[in-house]
Amino acid sequence: MRYSKNIWHPCSQMKDYETFKPLHIVRASGCYLELANGKKIIDATSSWWCKSLGHQHPRLKAALLQQADRFEHVIFANTTNDKIIALSNKLTSLMPSLKKVFYAGDGSCAVEIAMKMSLHARKILQEPQRKKFITLSNAYHGETVGAMSVSDLGLYSEPYTAMLFDTVVISSIPYVSHQNAALWSNCDAYWEQIEKQLLPWAETATAILVEPILQGAGGMKIYSQDFLKRLRAWASLHHVHLIADEIMTGIGRTGKMLACEHAGIEPDFLCLGKGLTSGWMSFSAVLTMETIYDLFYDDYETGKSFLHSHTFSGHALGAAIAFEVLAIMEEEKLCERAVLLGAHMYESMLAVANETGQLTNVRGIGAMVAADLVSADPSRRLGYEVFQKAVDLGALLRPLGNTIYWLLPLNAEMGVVDELRGITIGAIASLVPSLRRRGARSEQE
C-alpha cells in the first residue's frame, strides 16, 4: 500500500521489491530508524557510510537552522561568507601541505574534479604525455563516467564501456585483516610485483587514485599502510600525483581523522564527502597543495583558469553542518572513540563468526568490521537472505554481495554493537538449518 510504484530506487533490482517491500521510514535518531509499523531498527551501515555522527544530531540540526535563518545558498563564484571561511580554515588544518579547498556537490564529482585538476596541471606543465590514471584492483570511486573509469567494477561497468576511458589497474594488493598483521607494517614481499606493474607508466601517468587503507564498495578490504607509504614515495619519485579518495574513509571512520595518517603520508589531492556533513546533505570538498593551485594562478588571458562551475559549490547549509561536524569530532575526540568502538565491533564480529561457523576473513579497522559468508550454495543470494532476515530481527544490514559488515556511527553506544551481534547471529543462523536454534538463543542474550 505504502510502496510507490513510480520510484526507481538506487542500486536495486526493482523486481526484488515485489517480495521485499521497501522499509517505510518515519523517523530516525542516533543509530536507529523508526518504521511506519512502529518498529525501530539499527542503521548498521550508517546509511551507505555517511551518517558518521548518527541521525538527528542536535548540534547539526542547530547549525542547519542557524544558517537557514541567514541564507541557504548563494553562487560561490565571486562571493564568500564567514561559514565557508571558517570551514576552509578547519579543513586546511587537517594536513600541513593541503592548503587549498575546492567545493563540490557529491563524492564522485569531487573525485572527477581532482582528476581534472591533475590532467589540467599536465597541460600547464607542458607534460601532455602524462594522461594515464592508475587505480587499484577492487577500487570504487563513484559511478559517474570519470569516477567509474577509474573504478574496478568488473561486469558492473560493462554496459557503459562505450563511455569509459582506459585505466591501469594494479593488482596484488597486500590486504590485511587487522593492523596487527605483519604485512600492515611491511609489504616488502608484495612490493616488487607491484612496482613492476607501475614502472611502465612512470613517464605517462598523471595520477594514482586510492581509497587509502580501506576499500569500500569493492568489499570492505583493508590494506597495508606500508603499501600506501611506498605508493606515495613511488609517485613522488616519478612526479605522479596521488589522489586520495577519503569520501568513505575520511573524518574518523578508520580511527584517524584521515586514513592517510595511518601511513603518515599526504596526497596531492584529497576528496571528502559523506561523513563531511555526517550525511546531512550532498556536500563535498577537494583539498590540494599550493603548488598545484599556483600552476593555475595567472592572468586571465593566459587561459589557465580551472573553470569547473558546480552550482552548489560552497553550499552554505552544507558548510555550516560540515563546520559543526569537525568541531564535534574534535571536542568529543571521536577518532579515539572510533578506535574503542571498533575494537568492540571486531571482537563481536569474531564472536559471530565463532558462533555461526559461517564467516571467514573477519577484518576491521576503526569503526568498520567485515567478514565474508562461507557460501555452501553459490546459487543462493546468501547476503541478500541475511539482509532480509536481519531486517526482521531489527537491523538494516545491507551486505556487499556475500560480505557482511558493520559500519556504525562513530558515536554509537557499545550496547548497539551487542544488539547487532545478536541480530547478525540470528540472521546468519537462519540460513543454516542446524544453526537455527543456537541463533535463536543468541538473540535473547
Added chain:
Amino acid sequence: MRYSKNIWHPCSQMKDYETFKPLHIVRASGCYLELANGKKIIDATSSWWCKSLGHQHPRLKAALLQQADRFEHVIFANTTNDKIIALSNKLTSLMPSLKKVFYAGDGSCAVEIAMKMSLHARKILQEPQRKKFITLSNAYHGETVGAMSVSDLGLYSEPYTAMLFDTVVISSIPYVSHQNAALWSNCDAYWEQIEKQLLPWAETATAILVEPILQGAGGMKIYSQDFLKRLRAWASLHHVHLIADEIMTGIGRTGKMLACEHAGIEPDFLCLGKGLTSGWMSFSAVLTMETIYDLFYDDYETGKSFLHSHTFSGHALGAAIAFEVLAIMEEEKLCERAVLLGAHMYESMLAVANETGQLTNVRGIGAMVAADLVSADPSRRLGYEVFQKAVDLGALLRPLGNTIYWLLPLNAEMGVVDELRGITIGAIASLVPSLRRRGARSEQE
C-alpha cells in the same frame, strides 16, 4: 581581510580576486543579497539559475525544518517515506509518459544517469551497435566527464580530452530571439541540413541530448520549438532516445513547467535539478518511461539491474523542499507569472539596448532575457568589466563572456526589473566614455 586565501572558487581565475575581492555575503532574501558592508544587491542570475523562488522563501524554510525534525537522510535503497512518495507522485504527473523517477545529487549526475540508462538499455535490447550520443552545438550538460563529453565547450574542454569520449555535434541550430519569430513555428529551412547530419547515426546512436528550447551556459540561446518537435519525431522514427536536460529550463523558467511543453513533446528521459529545490540544496531527478524501466525489471539473476548507487539519492530534506516548490509553483501560478515578468524583462532589456547602443541580439523566453555586447575592443574583457561595475551599482550580474543576461526569481517584483534596468544601463555606459552621463542619468530614474 575577509578574503580567505585557502579557498579555490569555482569557475574563477583566482588571480582576478586580487583586484576584485569576493563579495562577503551575510544574508539573502528574495531577489537580494546582503553584504557585510551593509549594501544590498540584486542576485540578477538567481545564483547560477537555481534560486527560482528567491532566497529564504518562508514556505521552503518551513518545509526544511519540518523534515529536519523527523529525519534528514536515510539510505534510499530498500527504504521509502511519505515525502518522497508525495514528491514522486507530483513529478510523474508533469508529463503523461514519464512515470518513473530515479533520484540523484546534482545536475550533471542526473544527466549521466540518463545516459547510462540509455546505453544500458541497448545492452538489454541487444543493440550493441547503438552507443553514440548526439548533442547540439553550444550544448552544456555539466562538467563531470560524461556530461562534459556531450557538451560543446570548445577550448574549455581541451585540457580533459584524454578522459572524454567522442560525441556527434549537430550544428545549424535554428536560433530565435523570441517566440514571435517565424522560425519558432517553422524551421523547415534548417531541417534538411540538420537531418543530413543526423542520418549517418540513425542506426548507431543511443540518444540525442538537448537543453530544450533554451541553451544556458553556451550563451543563453533560444531555438525554434519546431526544431525540437522535429528532433523528437526523428528520434522516435529511428528508435533513438531523447534526453531532455531541463536542469536549468525546468520548473517554470521558460514560462512553461517544462520547456519541452513549448514543442508539445515528451522525451524518453528528463533531468531536473537547480530550481527543483529552488536552489536550497543539491538534489536532482531523472524521469523516464515505463517502457525503459521495464527493460531492467527482471529476476536478479538475469543481471539487468541498474545498480547506480548515489549516497544521497532520495535525500529527505531535498525531497521535502522539492515537494513544496512544486506546490508553490502550482498554487501561485508561477509559470504564468514567469511569462508576465519575462515580458517586462524583455521590454526592459530592449530599453537597455536602445539607451546604450551597446547591445545586440536581445532575446528572451519566460523569465530569461539576454543580449550580446557589441564589442569594439576584443582585447578587453567587456563582460567582466560590466560585472564589476554592476556590483558597484547594486547587482550581481555575472555575464557569460560578453553575453549580458537577467534570470531573476520567477516571483520577483516588477520593480526589481526596473532597478536592474538602471543598473545595467549604468554598468554598460561606464564602458563607453560618451555614454557615461546618460548612464548616470538612467540610474536615477
